[in-house]
Amino acid sequence: MRTAKQTLQSVPIMLFILIVIILGLLSLILVNRRKNNRRINEYLKDIPGPSPLPIVGNSIGASTYSKGVLRYFIDNVKKYGKTSLFWIGSNPYVFITDPKDVEILLKDTKNIRKSRTYDFLVPWLGGGLVTSTGDHWRVHRKIIRPSFNLNMLEKFVQVFNDCSDDMLENLTSKSDGERFDVFPIIVRHTLDVITETSMGLQMRIQRQEKSPYLTALESVKKISFTRVWNSLLHPDWIFDNMAIGKEFKRNLEMINDHCMKVIKEKQTIGLNDKSFLDILLSENQGEFSIKDILDEVNTFMFAGHDTTSTAIAFILHCLSLHADVQKKLYEEIEANFGAEVGTLTYRDLQSTVYLDRVIKESMRLFPPVASISRVLDYDLELTNATLPAGCYVECFIYMLHRNSKIYPDPEVFNPDRVDAEDQHHAAFAAFSAGLRNCIGQKYAMLEIKSTLIKILQRFEIYGGETISNLQNYVVLTAPDGIWMKMKPRRITS
Numbered sequence: 339m340r341t342a343k344q345t346l347q348s349v350p351i352m353l354f355i356l357i358v359i360i361l362g363l364l365s366l367i368l369v370n371r372r373k374n375n376r377r378i379n380e381y382l383k384d385i386p387g388p389s390p391l392p393i394v395g396n397s398i399g400a401s402t403y404s405k406g407v408l409r410y411f412i413d414n415v416k417k418y419g420k421t422s423l424f425w426i427g428s429n430p431y432v433f434i435t436d437p438k439d440v441e442i443l444l445k446d447t448k449n450i451r452k453s454r455t456y457d458f459l460v461p462w463l464g465g466g467l468v469t470s471t472g473d474h475w476r477v478h479r480k481i482i483r484p485s486f487n488l489n490m491l492e493k494f495v496q497v498f499n500d501c502s503d504d505m506l507e508n509l510t511s512k513s514d515g516e517r518f519d520v521f522p523i524i525v526r527h528t529l530d531v532i533t534e535t536s537m538g539l540q541m542r543i544q545r546q547e548k549s550p551y552l553t554a555l556e557s558v559k560k561i562s563f564t565r566v567w568n569s570l571l572h573p574d575w576i577f578d579n580m581a582i583g584k585e586f587k588r589n590l591e592m593i594n595d596h597c598m599k600v601i602k603e604k605q606t607i608g609l610n611d612k613s614f615l616d617i618l619l620s621e622n623q624g625e626f627s628i629k630d631i632l633d634e635v636n637t638f639m640f641a642g643h644d645t646t647s648t649a650i651a652f653i654l655h656c657l658s659l660h661a662d663v664q665k666k667l668y669e670e671i672e673a674n675f676g677a678e679v680g681t682l683t684y685r686d687l688q689s690t691v692y693l694d695r696v697i698k699e700s701m702r703l704f705p706p707v708a709s710i711s712r713v714l715d716y717d718l719e720l721t722n723a724t725l726p727a728g729c730y731v732e733c734f735i736y737m738l739h740r741n742s743k744i745y746p747d748p749e750v751f752n753p754d755r756v757d758a759e760d761q762h763h764a765a766f767a768a769f770s771a772g773l774r775n776c777i778g779q780k781y782a783m784l785e786i787k788s789t790l791i792k793i794l795q796r797f798e799i800y801g802g803e804t805i806s807n808l809q810n811y812v813v814l815t816a817p818d819g820i821w822m823k824m825k826p827r828r829i830t831s
């Protein structure tokens with residue numbers, strides 16, 4: 339029998355062995371990482387970019403840039419050219435802006451994994467379509483795709499109609515010729531639309547002065563983005579213990595509780611076939627767990643309202659500055675749908691031509707998703723460089739859309755340039771392309787069209803103000819507002 343003394347003596351030996359094993363493992367990881375980094379560094383050495391600092395890379399430069407992170411990358415891409423390199427912490431990000439390179443990346447069926455920038459969306463979106471990868475993503479995408487079939491889209495158009503009355507009412511209260519910020523009105527509209535189409539819930543946020551749900555959503559979105567480019571907030575143990583991390587957790591809990599309540603209600607009351615959630619719940623017996631459903635609903639709430647409100651608000655901004663374009667557009671609307679606001683159908687919304695050009699040109703200048711990102715699982719051969727596996731690629735849509743060879747005078751809003759013969763088709767990627775393109779593209783276009791038609795039937799828009807502060811808080815954002823004036827086209831009794 340071992341005495342207590344012998345046992346005590348063997349403790350330091352066991353501890354020593356444990357420390358040796360841990361140190362051995364750590365050195366193995368470090369050697370492996372250095373070997374990988376050596377390969378990555380070797381491949382990337384000729385790609386220009388700002389000099390990185392040790393440990394933080396270009397993080398501090400980006401997050402402290404006086405004009406904001408988006409402007410930091412725009413200015414650097416202008417300085418370093420169509421392919422440039424930035425280090426976020428110890429991770430290399432290659433920014434690509436050339437249409438041919440963008441096409442190579444988006445058509446690649448092997449490199450579909452999202453980069454670390456999306457990791458900070460995972461606490462919110464979990465394994466939803468935007469953030470997941472591999473078989474999980476493939477199976478979910480296949481099951482979710484039918485939610486956007488013709489039958490469902492027709493039902494969704496009805497929701498767009500129903501929610502527009504409140505929006506028009508809110509705009510009417512602003513149509514006295516005084517300047518106002520249009521974004522809060524549009525975002526409430528798209529939020530009402532997405533809650534009804536994704537959860538079957540009429541929240542009527544447009545009728546509320548203040549919406550705690552919207553405030554929570556805004557906070558979660560903003561904090562997720564702040565975290566992306568600030569490597570000091572990356573470790574969970576730092577983030578979770580800071581005020582910002584606690585605010586994030588509190589707001590996320592509120593969003594999730596809300597969604598779970600709706601799921602439970604649906605399970606008790608029964609399903610219909612009107613919302614995305616109903617379709618997912620009917621799949622629940624098979625591939626989808628309740629957590630999967632929560633993740634997908636959160637993903638749709640995120641991907642489906644901020645993007646469309648951003649697109650609509652910026653289109654209104656463009657129209658408020660270009661009376662000639664607005665006049666031509668109104669003529670098309672009046673000819674197709676009359677001067678009075680009425681119910682639009684899916685079929686109606688297929689009949690526009692100039693409207694489609696206006697939307698596309700505005701989304702070229704103000705792409706709601708300004709940048710998308712992948713981590714390479716396999717080497718990727720671009721036109722002028724080979725990017726090694728392990729490196730991150732940022733497809734910088736904002737600058738892709740400003741290629742002066744394809745879009746002469748790129749900063750000029752000119753809907754007539756759309757569909758010009760010589761455009762490279764990958765030079766426009768507002769909805770991305772390839773396997774991981776936007777699953778909600780048709781839905782989005784129908785919603786944008788229906789909203790714009792109704793607004794233009796009712797109001798004339800003018801007095802737009804130039805936007806000097808533009809940021810990328812997950813979606814393109816004008817933090818100081820999108821200001822304009824509106825007046826009724828005709829006085830109604």
Ligand code: HEM
Nearest residue numbers: 467468641642645646649707710769770774776777778782
């Ligand atoms: C103007 C509006 C919209 C724009 C500009 C837009 C843009 C995009 C872009 C660029 C992506 C690719 C993201 C990436 O690779 O990281 C994407 C993906 C996605 N979008 Fe949209 N989107 C819009 C509206 C919508 C709507 C209305 C929905 C849903 C109702 C939606 C749902 C999704 C989903 C689920 C994905 C992930 C697809 C996947 O990876 O399989 N989007 N969107």
